[in-house]
Amino acid sequence: MRPDGQRRSTIKDVAEAAEVGVATVSRVLSGTGSASRETREKVLAAAARLDYRPSALGRNLRRRRTGGIGLLVPDITDVFYARLADGVLSCARSAGEAVWTGATGDDPEREAHLIGTLIEEGVERVIAVPSGDGEMWGPALRHGLGVVFAERAVAGADHVPAVVSDERTGVRTAVEYLAGLGHRRIAFLARHGQTQRVRAFREALAARGVPVDDELIVQAQATRDAAYAAAAGLLQHRSDVTAVVAGGNLLGEATVLAARELDVRVPRDVSLIMFDDVPWAELCHPPLTVISQSAQDMGYRAAELVLREGRRARSITLPTELIVRASCGPRR
Amino acid sequence: MRPDGQRRSTIKDVAEAAEVGVATVSRVLSGTGSASRETREKVLAAAARLDYRPSALGRNLRRRRTGGIGLLVPDITDVFYARLADGVLSCARSAGEAVWTGATGDDPEREAHLIGTLIEEGVERVIAVPSGDGEMWGPALRHGLGVVFAERAVAGADHVPAVVSDERTGVRTAVEYLAGLGHRRIAFLARHGQTQRVRAFREALAARGVPVDDELIVQAQATRDAAYAAAAGLLQHRSDVTAVVAGGNLLGEATVLAARELDVRVPRDVSLIMFDDVPWAELCHPPLTVISQSAQDMGYRAAELVLREGRRARSITLPTELIVRASCGPRR
DNA sequence: ACACATGATGGAATCGTTTCCATGAGACCG
DNA sequence: CGGTCTCATGGAAACGATTCCATCATGTGT
Numbered sequence: 001m002r003p004d005g006q007r008r009s010t011i012k013d014v015a016e017a018a019e020v021g022v023a024t025v026s027r028v029l030s031g032t033g034s035a036s037r038e039t040r041e042k043v044l045a046a047a048a049r050l051d052y053r054p055s056a057l058g059r060n061l062r063r064r065r066t067g068g069i070g071l072l073v074p075d076i077t078d079v080f081y082a083r084l085a086d087g088v089l090s091c092a093r094s095a096g097e098a099v100w101t102g103a104t105g106d107d108p109e110r111e112a113h114l115i116g117t118l119i120e121e122g123v124e125r126v127i128a129v130p131s132g133d134g135e136m137w138g139p140a141l142r143h144g145l146g147v148v149f150a151e152r153a154v155a156g157a158d159h160v161p162a163v164v165s166d167e168r169t170g171v172r173t174a175v176e177y178l179a180g181l182g183h184r185r186i187a188f189l190a191r192h193g194q195t196q197r198v199r200a201f202r203e204a205l206a207a208r209g210v211p212v213d214d215e216l217i218v219q220a221q222a223t224r225d226a227a228y229a230a231a232a233g234l235l236q237h238r239s240d241v242t243a244v245v246a247g248g249n250l251l252g253e254a255t256v257l258a259a260r261e262l263d264v265r266v267p268r269d270v271s272l273i274m275f276d277d278v279p280w281a282e283l284c285h286p287p288l289t290v291i292s293q294s295a296q297d298m299g300y301r302a303a304e305l306v307l308r309e310g311r312r313a314r315s316i317t318l319p320t321e322l323i324v325r326a327s328c329g330p331r332r
Numbered sequence: 333m334r335p336d337g338q339r340r341s342t343i344k345d346v347a348e349a350a351e352v353g354v355a356t357v358s359r360v361l362s363g364t365g366s367a368s369r370e371t372r373e374k375v376l377a378a379a380a381r382l383d384y385r386p387s388a389l390g391r392n393l394r395r396r397r398t399g400g401i402g403l404l405v406p407d408i409t410d411v412f413y414a415r416l417a418d419g420v421l422s423c424a425r426s427a428g429e430a431v432w433t434g435a436t437g438d439d440p441e442r443e444a445h446l447i448g449t450l451i452e453e454g455v456e457r458v459i460a461v462p463s464g465d466g467e468m469w470g471p472a473l474r475h476g477l478g479v480v481f482a483e484r485a486v487a488g489a490d491h492v493p494a495v496v497s498d499e500r501t502g503v504r505t506a507v508e509y510l511a512g513l514g515h516r517r518i519a520f521l522a523r524h525g526q527t528q529r530v531r532a533f534r535e536a537l538a539a540r541g542v543p544v545d546d547e548l549i550v551q552a553q554a555t556r557d558a559a560y561a562a563a564a565g566l567l568q569h570r571s572d573v574t575a576v577v578a579g580g581n582l583l584g585e586a587t588v589l590a591a592r593e594l595d596v597r598v599p600r601d602v603s604l605i606m607f608d609d610v611p612w613a614e615l616c617h618p619p620l621t622v623i624s625q626s627a628q629d630m631g632y633r634a635a636e637l638v639l640r641e642g643r644r645a646r647s648i649t650l651p652t653e654l655i656v657r658a659s660c661g662p663r664r
Numbered sequence: 665a666c667a668c669a670t671g672a673t674g675g676a677a678t679c680g681t682t683t684c685c686a687t688g689a690g691a692c693c694g
Numbered sequence: 695c696g697g698t699c700t701c702a703t704g705g706a707a708a709c710g711a712t713t714c715c716a717t718c719a720t721g722t723g724t
Contacts, residue, residue, distance in 0.1 A: 008475065010680055021704035026682060033683090034701060051474065056453045057398060058680030061389045061709045068453075071433075076421065082414040089408065089435045093442075098449055101403075101433040103421045110425075120388045121400075121430055142383065143340065224611075256615055279556075280610075283588055285617025342710055353674035358712060365713090366671060390711030393679045670721080677714080684707080691700080 009050040011058075018046035029054065066122035068098040069306060072114055073129050074106040074222060079278045080249060080295045081129065084150060087299025088127055095307055106193075106222050108132035115140050125306045127299070130154045131193075148306040148313065150298055152193070161313040163302040165293040168200040170320035174245050174273045174291055175204035177322060182331035183243040183271060187216040187234055189227075189255060190247040194219075197247050197275075216241060220251065227254035235262050235270070242270055242331050249276040256284060267329035277323055287325035294318060341382040343390075350378035361386065398454030400430040401638060404446055405461050406438040406554060411581060411610045412627045413461065416482060419631025420459055427639055438525075438554050440464035447472050457638045459631070462486045463525075480638040480645065482630055484525070493645040495634040497625040500532040502652035506577050506605045506623055507536035509654060514663035515575040515603060519548040519566055521559075521587060522579040526551075529579050529607075548573060552583065559586035567594050567602070574663050575603040581610045588616060599661035609655055619657035626650060 015022040020039055027033035028043040035043075046052075060066045071088050073081040085101065092099045100123055102114040111131045118126060118140075125146045130137065134156015140147060141160070149162035178186050188201045198217055205212050216238065220230035231254040234241065246252035252274030259266055266272050266286060274281065277292035298318055305313045347354040352371055359365035360375040367375075378384075392398045403420050405413040417433065424431045432455055434446040443463045450458060457478045462469065466488015472479060473492070481494035510518050520533045530549055537544050548570065552562035563586040566573065578584035584606030591598055598604050598618055606613065609624035630650055637645045 011682095012680080015704095022681085023683075023704055023706090024702080027703090030682080034703095036702060039702080051471070053448070053451050053475070055680055057389060057393045058709090059682070061393050061680080061711090062682045064709065066389065068432075075418070076408070077411070077414050077418045079409070079411065079414075082409050082411075085433070086407070086409045086435065089433065093434075096449075098432050098453055099434070101417075101421065101431055103418065103425075116385070117428075117430060119385050122387060122389045139383070143385070253611055253615060278612075279585055280612030280615055283585060283612055283617075284615045343712095344710080347674095354711085355674055355676095355713075356672085359673090362712080366673095368672060371672080387710055390679090390709075393681090393710080394712045396679060666724090668722085670719100672719085673717085675714105675716085678712085679710105682708085684705105686705085687703085689700105689702085691698100693698085694696095 008055075009052050011052070011054065013050055014043065014046050014052050017050060018042045060122060066124060067096075068100055068123050068125070069303065070100045070102070070114075070118040070123045070126040071128075072102050072104050072111060072126065074104050074131065076101070076103050078222075078248075078250060080151075080276050083295035084129070084299035084302075087296040087301075088303045089299075090296075091300045091303035091307070095303075097307065104129075104131050106131045108136055112136055115145075119143050119145065127302045127306055146306055148302045150302040151295075152196075153315070161305055161315045163298050163305065163316045163318065165298065165318040165320050167197050167320070168203075170275070170291045170293065170322075171197050171200035171245070172204040172207070173320070173322045175201065175208065177289075177324075178243045178245070178271060178273065178328065179208045179210065181243075181271065181328060184210055184331070185213070185216065185238075185241045186210070186243045186245065187218070187238070187241045188245045188247065189231060189234065189251045190217065190219045191222050191251065192219050194247050201245065220254075222248075222250065224250060224254065227251050228258055231255040231258040232262065235259060235264055243328070244270055244272050246272065246274040249274060249278045249281075252276070252281075252288065252290075256288075267327050269332060271328035273328060282325065284327075286327050288327045289325045290323050292321045292323050340387075341384050343384075343386065345382055346375065346378050346384050349382060350374045392454060398456060399428075400432060400453075400455045400457070401635065402432045402434070402446075402450040402455045402458040403460075404434050404436050404443060404458065406436050406463065408433070408435050410554075412483075412608050415627035416461070416631035416634075419628040419633075420635045421631075422628075423632045423635035423639070427635075429639065436461075436463050438463045440468055444468055447477075451475050451477065459634045459638055478638055478641065480634045482634040483627075484528075485647070493637055493647045495630050495637065495648045495650065497630065497650045497652050499529050499652070500535075502607070502623045502625065502654075503529050503532035503577070504536040504539070505652070505654045507533065507540065509621075509656075510575045510577070510603060510605065510660065511540045511542065513575075513603065513660060516542055516663070517545070517548065517570075517573045518542070518575045518577065519550070519570070519573045520577045520579065521563060521566065521583045522549065522551045523554050523583065524551050526579050533577070552586075554580075554582065556582065556586065559583050560590055563587040563590040564594065567591060567596055573602060575660070576605070578604065578606040581606060581608040581613075584608070584613075584620065584622075588620075599659050601664060603660035605660060614657065616659075618659050620659045621657045622655050624653045624655050 015025045028035050028040050104111040108131045127148050129151045134154050153162040218230050220226045227250050275291050277290045281288040347357045360367050360372050436443040440463045459480050461483045466486050485494040550562050552558045559582050605621050607623045609622045613620040
């Protein structure tokens with residue numbers, strides 16, 4: 001791995017090469033303290049000659065703080081989380097911070113394990129789309145980690161700031177739009193754990209005077225297969241539904257696929273609104289009407305929050321937007 | 333950030349609490365060396381009581397090696413790279429390694445900067461989709477980093493192992509499929525830097541006896557806007573093209589969009605083959621015929637390679653697969 | 665009973681950096 | 695000219711872990 005067998009040069013090597021003390025080298029290179037022009041040049045020259053890079057290990061150990069941000073998302077393959085990660089990466093880059101990424105797979109156990117690694121690694125700032133409950137995050141908080149939640153909040157951890165989108169309004173907008181088109185039998189296809197959205201769905205229905213049918217609220221695990229099964233089951237079993245709200249882009253994708261498979265035409269037979277405006281929503285046939293939430297922004301804001309060390313961070317709610325395309329029509 | 337104002341407990345604290353020496357604590361906790369059952373229990377109890385986590389900083393400094401893998405991709409938002417990242421994450425998790433992620437934006441300067449950060453951070457294994465040339469990677473290699481390239485190889489760095497897909501065969505398959513349908517005016521929409529694919533395209537054309545028209549090979553930057561501009565320009569300027577091969581999912585997306593905008597029907601007016609099988613390829617109208625390459629596998633294999641420290645790693649070429657859907661038809 | 669092996673244990677060195685502190689050399693002012 | 699102040703500089707401690715080595719107690723074989 002190290003072909004020349006030559007070990008990495010340290011500050012001591014530079015000090016010797018420049019014929020000064022290590023303290024002087026450190027001062028010159030970090031820009032703190034004072035040094036004569038002559039010494040500065042000597043040090044800089046020696047450092048360049050030896051291709052010296054200060055080791056973050058030594059520095060961090062001394063300073064007792066590691067830089068870097070931990071980022072925990074359920075699935076980096078999901079466009080929504082990829083965009084969220086991109087927002088975090090972007091903010092971290094402008095702050096000069098490195099980002100440590102982990103995929104939890106929505107599994108609290110894996111999440112706990114990743115948090116453990118994070119703590120050992122000395123990362124002290126974490127942005128997470130939490131899978132576990134409040135209790136699970138106790139150890140992390142007790143260890144003094146700066147945590148910011150994104151996309152979801154955790155019930156038992158109200159003091160942890162969170163960046164979420166205004167799901168209530170988003171769901172209500174979708175329901176009112178569909179109700180306005182005359183739909184009464186509206187189904188909600190949710191990912192497990194989207195309790196907020198389910199509640200908002202119930203409320204919105206109630207507000208329009210539409211009776212809530214529990215059978216029309218189906219929850220699925222966050223995998224393609226589970227989503228497809230849920231969507232197909234719903235469309236097959238309840239042929240009376242005339243509109244579907246999908247709680248995420250995976251669910252939306254599954255619904256389109258299942259509808260096509262079952263020869264259910266969108267929007268003639270059922271109308272469809274999906275959460276998340278992904279690129280393919282426009283490419284899809286028909287182009288999908290969506291509730292857009294800016295994942296990128298969400299990630300960026302979360303990173304800002306977690307980097308703002310001192311002050312107590314407040315939670316942030318981001319707006320959602322209804323983007324009308326062609327997947328909704330009047331009740332058949 | 334640390335509400336209880338209580339600093340993180342160290343091995344020394346545990347040693348005092350358990351009334352033993354620090355060496356003993358280290359031995360018990362790391363499982364090396366021997367210790368009596370009694371002491372072991374005392375230490376374990378004390379560690380649990382103090383919620384002790386060994387600091388990776390101290391350990392790594394002493395061992396003079398940091399764990400962890402650096403991952404550099406152009407854009408995490410691109411499904412292909414997201415999947416590649418997922419493969420890396422998956423392999424790293426089973427090896428118990430942490431992953432530092434950075435987005436280069438296909439900018440050699442940003443890439444160089446990220447490499448610098450990685451080196452300072454003590455990360456000594458990097459998986460990269462390289463943007464810069466061989467010269468740019470010199471410093472990294474001289475520093476003894478274990479580098480593995482993914483998706484693309486770098487011309488000036490032949491000794492660096494790379495995991496790429498068999499672009500030559502992939503392109504040839506696409507061209508032969510189209511030529512078999514009677515197409516003669518076939519355009520290739522490439523991302524800047526896809527020299528391998530462009531060359532393969534020329535060769536495949538020549539092999540079929542089709543004259544190569546340089547104007548039908550257009551290269552675009554790796555952004556949505558640039559891709560759209562290139563696709564629209566091609567379709568508008570050269571109405572004689574009857575088939576397009578898109579060198580990536582971004583280019584494919586742009587082509588679909590541009591075609592729709594310009595009222596060019598797929599596949600009636602032009603046939604389209606896209607590199608990368610992304611979920612929306614099936615949802616698209618019409619469903620897209622694609623050259624599939626397993627990004628996930630690519631990431632996993634790259635991670636395997638970079639983790640296999642000792643032995644000299646060989647490059648790997650992954651197969652591609654033509655998946656026929658409905659975006660290609662006979663020449664009009 | 666003695667030499668020796670074995671096992672348990674703690675002290676101290678070490679890793680590479682930052683930073684506190686002491687020292688020495690000029691500079692400046694009265 | 696002497697006192698004080700500032701600036702440049704280097705030695706050494708500290709950070710938290712691992713690990714070498716010395717020490718001591720306890721068997722064990724002859």
